[in-house]
Amino acid sequence: MRLLERYIKEILNEEFRPDFKNRLVHALDQKSEEYNSKDEADKWYDMSDDFEKIAYGLGLRYIGGGASRRAYSTPDLDWVLKIAYNKDFYVWANKDEIDISQGEHSTGPRDIFVQTYSWDRVNDTPKWMIIEKVMTLGDASKELSIGDLAKVFPTFYDALEDCDLKRDPVLFCQYVSYVLTVISWNEEGPLSEEEFYEGLKEASMSRNVPQVKTIEEIRFGEDFRRLGRAYAFTRPYDMHDGNIGIRYNSFNSPQDIVILDYMLK
């Protein structure tokens, strides 16, 4: 049902607003050119505000924000406009992610990063980008069942002994995010089962007791392999539950795991 609903929305969207994304890109580029021809002393924040006005003018709404970017979309769109708004913090976040999307940090990170459709080519440091919309892990912890989550993160689920983390979607998602954080802190390099297991143990700790099976009992599945490919050459930093996402498919496969905010170390 969810798929059919989504399909109908996409058709309607294409039907009535075929050039919507192009109009947005055009308006943002025009605004950048306007600013760049003026040479104002501090145009940074004004430009971000003007971009936001353009987004609002076209009907987009704020859907979430972090330390350096804000995201805009509408319920019927399958993409998100991300605008950089913090001049003092990680201003090249968009640039790093565009490079990742183009495979400049190898194919593993490219494949786990959200699809990237369009970006700012006018400003030296890209101020906006348009990317695939996904469900953040934070939202998934409130909206998905533990059964759905177990299909997306089978190794994480299978590794657990019978405990609260295995029953409560919020606790389970916190544990997933913590494992990804722990292994992000390690040195770059191929992700071994042993290293992943150490992360699972640390993240599942309850009263100083890990809630996982022995390594021999765990079936390492496609989620482990997908993350391993991404973590082999560069480790994403800051893996909180707003930076990890799940694709809006039927929530049944590790192929749906994405990183939507890929901070390089």
Ligand SMILES: Nc1ncnc2c1ncn2[C@@H]1O[C@H](COP(=O)(O)OP(=O)(O)OP(=O)(O)O)[C@@H](O)[C@H]1O
């Ligand atoms: N592709 C997307 N799909 C759905 N929501 C998104 C997407 N990209 C961003 N968001 C929303 O916008 C928020 C901010 O985006 P993002 O995490 O990229 O910004 P940031 O400023 O780099 O964040 P942080 O503070 O984690 O460094 C996300 O946490 C999420 O709520």
Ligand SMILES: [Mg+2]
């Ligand atoms: Mg973020």
